[in-house]
Amino acid sequence: MRRDVTIISNRQIAKATMEMKVRCPGVEVAPGTFFHIKTSGLLRRPLSVANVEGEEVTFLYKVIGEGTSELANKRVGDTLDVLGPLGNGFPLAQYGKRVVLVGGGIGVPPLYYVRRRLHEMGIETIAILGFDSKESVFYEEAFQALGETIITTVDGSHGERGFVTGPLARIDADVLFSCGPEAMLKAVAASPIPERYVSIENRMGCGIGACFACVCKAPEGYVKVCSDGPVFNAEEVLL
């Protein structure tokens, strides 16, 4: 489960947002799962998978603190100590259903991989992606190539002004897949779409379910985000 992977590329794709590709052979990666990445800090950094092509795994990350700054300074050919893939992803077998993907900010990346996989399975999707402003937008064309894509920005500098909940209200769908900030997940989890899945982010310790750092309250007790999730049916968690 722990392996050293080699960095193939590491570039900025939007404001404070980096795309890193690593060579990770012989691993099956389900959309919605994550890798726990070692930096020089004590705790690993959980990063969701934005894409998998052959042996190449893509991570998108926002440069926020010491760990992600260190990742941003990594060069092609450097290796990373990773654990993974970890956790449980999105349920893909949505044949015959209308699927809407709703992502916010750095929650957008796992939705790209899931959309690609659904597209390969012949399942049509609509994507609604929310960002702060034009400079923060990434992967717009890549998403467009896979189906209808609606972009929102809080300041209106690109796409529709406002939050993802605006366009979501006019969309008729059977299933919702979502990843993004807690406030956004809370809002989309309350949508009238019958089946709703949310991918939750939390500060993690071990990443494998042993330390109880990343728990989330549930109707009955709690769930562990790292090992029970990070993707949950919205009915299973209290956001």
Place this chain on the structure above:
Amino acid sequence: MRLHVELPGLQLKNPIIPASGCFGFGEEFAKLYDLSILGGIMIKAATEESRFGNATPRVAETAQGMLNAIGLQNPGVDAIIEEKLPFLSTFDTEIIANVAGSTPDEYVEVARRISADPTIKAIELNISCPNVKCGGMQFGTDPVMAAELTRLVKAASSKPVYVKLSPNITSITDMARAVEAAGADGLTMINTLVGMRIDIQTGQPILANRIGGLSGPAIKPVAVRMVYEVAQAVDIPIIAMGGVRTVDDVLEFIYAGASAVAVGTANFENPYVCQEIIEALPSRLDSLGIEHILDVRGKAYAQLVSRP
């Protein structure tokens, strides 16, 4: 046999034990390696009823360390006995139960129930958790209360009792002597140091509990010093913990006077760390010219130390 360590209630095939709270009930790590290689396992704290613990965020990274404020989340002692111990009993390793509570009665009840299970070989009395409002560390910072609780739990437990000491105290040797006099069979030390981190974007503490327990390499020198002092002050054995992540860290604690060593936070950084330390021990002993690992126990303060 050069790694074998015998302690009250415990036949450790080697002195490496995952620390309580960092290893759950073993299930997750059992998927990564055979738990039977471990000297023992200190399982997650048990309370009488199930506890959810604190709000999140529960962890924050610090320089060479981390803060946690989990808050003794556990399914309750009966669920642990019914659902967790049968799995742990399938491994050839010594299981040590960590016992916590809000009142003396709760500690006594949890110790009585869990010590009666044949899978449990010893009790670790947790009087040092900094992350709960009631009980926990309040018992571990007053030697009179700690001694009284030790006496009560010792009377209720059918297995040897190791008292887990808090470093958040002026004189840890006074505390160690007090619980030894009250009948403790051994000591485990140290629990985490109380700390805080503040997010300068919000101006607020990062942890939802505001304060948390500091662990990791940052606290190792504090732990080594405390083990060194306590080992000279008491006659009961010490299982040491605090920032261990390499084979040399283990030896440092043995030199300071410990008889076994627990590995905590390092399991998060590298879930295979206990396995790697156990595998590295024999060749490290060879290179240092040490025959049995306990040949150097307490050597930091005494040149001649006999084996147990």
